[in-house]
Each structure stands twice: as structure tokens, then as C-alpha cells.
Amino acid sequence: MAIFVNENTKVIVQGLTGGQGKFHGLRNRAYGTQVVGGVTPGKGGQDVEGIPVFDSVADAVKATGADASFIAVPPKAAPAAILEAAMAGVRFIVCITEGIPAQDEARVFNTLQRDFPGTRLLGPNCPGIISPGKCNIGITAGEIAELPSVKGPNVGIVSRSGTLTYQALYELKQKGIGVSTCVGIGGDPVPGTSFVDCLAEFEKDPETHAIIMIGEIGGSAEEEAAEFIKKNVTKPMSAYIAGVTAPAGKKMGHAGAIVSGGKGTAQGKMDALRAAGVKVGLNPTEAGSLMAEIVAGLR
Amino acid sequence: MDLFEYQGKQYFARFDIPVSPGGPADTVEESVKVAEASGYPVVVKAQVQVGGRGKAGGIKLANNADEVRLHAGNILGMDIKGHVVKRVWIEHASDIDEEYYASFTLDRAAKQHLLMLSAQGGVDIEEVAERDPDAIVKLHINPVTGLDEATAKKAAVDAKIPAKAQDGVASILVKLYRCFTEGDCDLAEINPLILKPTGEVHALDAKVSLDNNAAFRHPEWDEYRATEELDAREQLAREKDLQYIGLDGTVGIIANGAGLAMSTLDVVNQVGGTAANFLDIGGGANADQMAGALEVINFDKNVKSIFINIFGGITRGEEVAKGIVEALSRVDLRAPIVIRLDGTNAEEGREILKNAGIPESKLTSKPTMLEAAKAAVELAKK
Numbered sequence A: 001m002a003i004f005v006n007e008n009t010k011v012i013v014q015g016l017t018g019g020q021g022k023f024h025g026l027r028n029r030a031y032g033t034q035v036v037g038g039v040t041p042g043k044g045g046q047d048v049e050g051i052p053v054f055d056s057v058a059d060a061v062k063a064t065g066a067d068a069s070f071i072a073v074p075p076k077a078a079p080a081a082i083l084e085a086a087m088a089g090v091r092f093i094v095c096i097t098e099g100i101p102a103q104d105e106a107r108v109f110n111t112l113q114r115d116f117p118g119t120r121l122l123g124p125n126c127p128g129i130i131s132p133g134k135c136n137i138g139i140t141a142g143e144i145a146e147l148p149s150v151k152g153p154n155v156g157i158v159s160r161s162g163t164l165t166y167q168a169l170y171e172l173k174q175k176g177i178g179v180s181t182c183v184g185i186g187g188d189p190v191p192g193t194s195f196v197d198c199l200a201e202f203e204k205d206p207e208t209h210a211i212i213m214i215g216e217i218g219g220s221a222e223e224e225a226a227e228f229i230k231k232n233v234t235k236p237m238s239a240y241i242a243g244v245t246a247p248a249g250k251k252m253g254h255a256g257a258i259v260s261g262g263k264g265t266a267q268g269k270m271d272a273l274r275a276a277g278v279k280v281g282l283n284p285t286e287a288g289s290l291m292a293e294i295v296a297g298l299r
Numbered sequence B: 001m002d003l004f005e006y007q008g009k010q011y012f013a014r015f016d017i018p019v020s021p022g023g024p025a026d027t028v029e030e031s032v033k034v035a036e037a038s039g040y041p042v043v044v045k046a047q048v049q050v051g052g053r054g055k056a057g058g059i060k061l062a063n064n065a066d067e068v069r070l071h072a073g074n075i076l077g078m079d080i081k082g083h084v085v086k087r088v089w090i091e092h093a094s095d096i097d098e099e100y101y102a103s104f105t106l107d108r109a110a111k112q113h114l115l116m117l118s119a120q121g122g123v124d125i126e127e128v129a130e131r132d133p134d135a136i137v138k139l140h141i142n143p144v145t146g147l148d149e150a151t152a153k154k155a156a157v158d159a160k161i162p163a164k165a166q167d168g169v170a171s172i173l174v175k176l177y178r179c180f181t182e183g184d185c186d187l188a189e190i191n192p193l194i195l196k197p198t199g200e201v202h203a204l205d206a207k208v209s210l211d212n213n214a215a216f217r218h219p220e221w222d223e224y225r226a227t228e229e230l231d232a233r234e235q236l237a238r239e240k241d242l243q244y245i246g247l248d249g250t251v252g253i254i255a256n257g258a259g260l261a262m263s264t265l266d267v268v269n270q271v272g273g274t275a276a277n278f279l280d281i282g283g284g285a286n287a288d289q290m291a292g293a294l295e296v297i298n299f300d301k302n303v304k305s306i307f308i309n310i311f312g313g314i315t316r317g318e319e320v321a322k323g324i325v326e327a328l329s330r331v332d333l334r335a336p337i338v339i340r341l342d343g344t345n346a347e348e349g350r351e352i353l354k355n356a357g358i359p360e361s362k363l364t365s366k367p368t369m370l371e372a373a374k375a376a377v378e379l380a381k382k
């Protein structure tokens, strides 16, 4: 078991003929992921090291039976690419594109919610998802993820920041702790998948026994997660929030102050998580050590 | 990118939002000229990118040229919350019957647009929000369906805007929403939105923040870029397309990814050091970007050591290593580097660094973030 993806997930890469798409698509395949096709308009019929390329997602899905898509196209093209995948019936979309305008993200998210409720978007601007030994979609270097152990306990990882996702994987690897699934939800203003979505799945997943959450300053996603944890998460958790010493962003208008009401600081987020029973570390290594203690207790 | 009030008003005008006639001025004499053209009485307004200018004495009414000279003379050069006034905006003074508040932002929690509207606008809006939160109507707008005139009018009614102003407010809300969405704003705020004795509704202030990610479809933003308030280090970083924020410490920081960069700051702080900057070289950083980043850091005279913290995802280890080697041949770095390199192709990267023949006094490699931070802080204290 794992969340969102597993060994049966069939992936197409939108942008497979581009630099990023090719590099990471091939690496994902080398890891063992079923990368069954690529999509680049106008390049249908070609192939990238044996992976067939199609003109549209619909063609690719028809020919390969893919149920997931990995989007690695530039910001201008990404919103349309996401909607094209949803329209073609893709169930799980991972978009790593960085720099999509917030207005486009908000429109895409709400379009998916209204017209394609069966489709889940991970990202944009995220590192992707890896279920070690089963499926790796995105830019994570597979070798830094520790395989889950049959006996457990195994840990689920959910993180907003890309590089801190790897850092978390790395901390667990150093300690020999297995990972069930590691999800990078991305740090953009409107992520397709939230902390709460991931926590709910981890709570249900029998292969996940504990959860690490990596957040950062800004927004209120961590506070919402804390609320959810209090009510719905029974599995033990550790967390780290980046940005304790980050310079406060200057704010111009009053809108932020009226809405946020003290939310958004690293301290506020850490307090909320602690109040929900989460063990909070002051750096990624400490969050890893706290998780090691939790895991030792579960063994 | 934040706009000055006068730029915000120019941006509003593109979307037909009514603003007062006026103009910018950088000197006292220019101020008088603009005032004569705008028609007395005028208001002299400090142009700084921070709220609460009125309360800080940066906004004054002037009835004639002498008063303009007096106020412009005082306001130019004034320090408002750390922002020095280099320019004023002079506009015709309006007769005001009432002051309202209106803004559009993205509510990240609800993943929808948020309209906030109040009949009790003006310089005390934040106190209103605290004392009487119900005086501010909050309406979520689905970005797919948008905002129509009828919904805007209903919001005006709910906000207890008097009947005579409701249509005027609704019409401005629809225009401000267009400015927010088509104009790619993170924030579009009018405070105060005024009702004049003549019954017209009109924007007296403009707080606009633009979404940098949308710059590719807004060539008209180039002129705003030119007036942005950046220090010399930030200017250089901008030219090199790097995410950089200047700070006051002694450890220069380069990391890939905003999260890791923030975490690097945290760790440096925890082991007793201070960061000279925040610098995210981004996901796809290559040799050129790394060399550019080192040049920017080298430009900062306070930097005593440089901590490069890279965890390879999109950024490949060998690219990072090549960048460092190239940068060391291009620029004469004043401070030693401590590097921690992991992730994609980290092995290859470390190999390149080892074989480049760089002396230990210029570059050391550490296996973990914590050890690297300690080493960098140690060097910075020497």
C-alpha cells in the first residue's frame, strides 16, 4: 500500500521531448516507474529512448491506458496542459512547473473542482511523489528514499518545500527508517493537493505508521493541518517549519492584516502543531531525530 | 512587485477606475507646477511603499503655492517607517462625504478570491477590523465564475453602504475585480474609496501588488520595474535572475529552493551565526546561475564566509560543482566557501570539486547541513 500512486500506476510525461521532461521522465522510468508515453503537440509518432510520444493526452491515454500524468512544461503552457490531462480522464496529475501566475492557478484549481472532481492535481511547483520501490513521479532522486520495510513501522512524508522534501527523505534514510510515500505538495499559493488531503490519506493507509510534515512560513495551510490533526489523525507525527529567522515580508495594504489575524508566522504554526500533539523540531535534522524516537517506540 | 500609489492609480485608470487628477514630483518647485495644473486645493502625498502614510504626517492639504512649498519641503526626504520619501504625488483635493474600504486578494485557505468591503473605510480600517469585524463584509468569489454587477451590489448592501452610493460602489468593484484578475494583482486595494457630495464614488488611494510570475504577459510593467526600491545587491541579483533578499549578517547563503534557503538561515542562526542574505538559486540552477550567485554574494562587503547548501532535485550536483569551479576562475572571492552537496548526481559533483585543485582555505566540503553551518559560522567569526 501507498498513497495516491503504486506499482500499477501508468504515467505519461507531458513535455517528454523537453529538457526537464526528458531528464526526469527517463530517471523516473529507470527507477522502475511505468512511464508509458509522452505528449508533445506536433511530435506524435516519435519516441524518446523507446517511450512513444503522442500529439495529445487523449491519444496517449487511449493508446497506453495511462492513469497519471507528469507535467514538465513551461509556466505559459502549464495551465492548459493540466486541464487537457483532466479532460482526457487522467486521475492523478503531477505538475512540477515553477512560476505559474497565481490567477491561472486559482482558475485551474476551481475548474478541476467543478468539472473534474475525480482528478487530483499535485503541485504546481512541487517536487512530485515517490512511493519507494513502487513509483516515482517528479524530480526526486529515487536513491535517497528508504524502501518501506515489510514489518514496519514506515513513515509518510508530506512537505511544502521541494528541497526540504529531499532533506526529510535523507534524514530518514540515514536512520534506516522506511518510507511509505513521500508527497511534495509545493509552495505555490493554490496547491492542488493540501497537507490535509495527504494527512487524510496517510491516516487511512495501513502501511503508514507515522507521519513527518514539513511546512514553512506564510499562508495558513499548517494551521489548517493542525486543526485536522487534532480531530482526525491518530498516527504519531513530527514536524519542522522553515523560516523561523526569515525576514518579515513587508506588507503594503491592510488586506493581509485584516485576514491573517496573527497566522502565518513560523512560531504560530509551531504552536498550533504542538497543541495538536505533533513533536516539532527546530531544524530538519531534529524533526528526523524526533521521528526516530517515535519509530523506536512503535517497534 | 509593489507599486507606489501614483503607479497604482495609473494602473487603476487602465481599468476605468476613477482617480483624482494629479502628477508626481521629485522637487519642491516641480510640486508647485503640478499643483497649479491639478487645481487648488491639493493634497501632497508621500510616495512610499508602506501603509499608514497619513498618520505618519506624509499627507498634507495645501491651498496655495506657499503651502505646497512648505509641505512638499517637509515631506520630501521624510522617513516613514524606514522608507525615505523621494517623490510626492500631488492631486486635487476632493470633498469627502464618506470613506469606504474595498480590496481583492486571493484567499489561500479557501482557494478563491476574496472581496473585503466596508462602509467604515479610511486610515482606521485595521482598528475597525479588530473592534467590529462584522463591519467588514467578506465575500468569496469563485475565479471560474467571476464577479458580476448584481453580486457586487449585494455586497454593497450587505456592507451597509448607503443606497445613494451602492451603484457607484458596485461599478467600481467590478472594475477593480477586472484589474485584480486581468491585471494579475496579488492585491488590489482602495482605502479610502470615497463618496463625494456630488454623489460620485472615487478612489483616493491605491495599493497594488503585482504577481511577478505574470510579468511575461505584461510588457507595461517594465516601467514599474525601473522604480522598484532595491539595494545595490538586490539590483545585481535581479540582473542575474536570482531570488535574493539582502540581510545584515556575515554568512553569505546560497541554497536551492526557498524552503531549503529558509532552513539554512534557521540553522545558521541556531549555531550562533547571522545570515548576510537569502538566496535561492532555484530548481534548475546551472553553472551560470551558480557563478552569478557567487558574484552577488561577493559584492556584499559584510560577507565573511559563504555557505552553499544544495540538495539536488532538478539542480544536478555536477552543474553546481562546475558553477563553483567556473565562478572561482571568474571572480576573486573574498570569503571562503563551505559546501554541503547532496541529492541528484551529488557524487559526481563532489568528484569535480575534489579534482579541481581548489585549496582547502578557499573551499571545504561538509557532509551535513548542521556541520556545514557550524563550519561557516566559525569561519565568519575569524
Ligand SMILES: Nc1ncnc2c1ncn2[C@@H]1O[C@H](COP(=O)(O)OP(=O)(O)OP(=O)(O)O)[C@@H](O)[C@H]1O
Pocket (backbone or CB within 6 Å): B020, B043, B045, B050, B051, B052, B053, B054, B055, B059, B091, B092, B093, B094, B095, B096, B099, B122, B123, B124, B191, B192, B204, B205, B206
Ligand atoms: N485627494 C484627496 N483629497 C482629500 N483627502 C484626501 C485625498 N487623498 C487622501 N486624503 C485623505 O487622507 C487620508 C489618508 O490618505 P491615503 O489613504 O491615501 O494614505 P494612507 O495613510 O497611506 O492610507 P492607509 O492608511 O490606507 O495606508 C484619506 O483617508 C483621506 O481622508
Ligand SMILES: [Mg+2]
Pocket (backbone or CB within 6 Å): B122, B123, B191, B192, B205
Ligand atoms: Mg489609504
